[in-house]
Amino acid sequence: IAGITQAPTSQILAAGRRMTLRCTQDMRHNAMYWYRQDLGLGLRLIHYSNTAGTTGKGEVPDGYSVSRANTDDFPLTLASAVPSQTSVYFCASSDTSGSSDTQYFGPGTRLTVL
């Protein structure tokens, strides 16, 4: 089934631990994105990648890193988790060659940092 998958679905993590959230898409979209969603706030862009091998910083990149080794995978790493990183994380992808460049979202990862 075409789409985006994320893992894990949810995670409870101790502060200071390292964590990688996984994201894989099979739509051959060139662009991928990581957002966080917090209650009362809009989705905020953490990092993005316009094509394999390139990445860029979004609105809230501090404390997060990404890599884009191939078209399909876009993992997000928290090097040393802090409680303020408790959030729901969504990965998205899009085909930027299209007229609308619509973003399609994965199911999300609910992360709690204690």
Add this chain to the structure above:
Amino acid sequence: GQNIDQPTEMTATEGAIVQINCTYQTSGFNGLFWYQQHAGEAPTFLSYNVLDGLEEKGRFSSFLSRSKGYSYLLLKELQMKDSASYLCAVRDSNYQLIWGAGTKLIIKP
């Protein structure tokens, strides 16, 4: 700064019509999106407007006025399954999406 404003919450009756407004102030404009998000789920794409006017798609329509920095999403013949949050997002001059906080729509029988 960049800003997207939407009402926090709206209530409507099953079978009725509801209009959800979105106003925006962004650095540049390269299109406006509406997404639907059910509780605990991912946002799903509803509509895209880049030119002024109304785009109709079944029970849902979206309107854009670029000169007024304004859009609305119109939902007709409301069904209980339409209970969700509706997110407005604008693509700015850097081709990044700026998101509103969303409007929670509650449908009552």
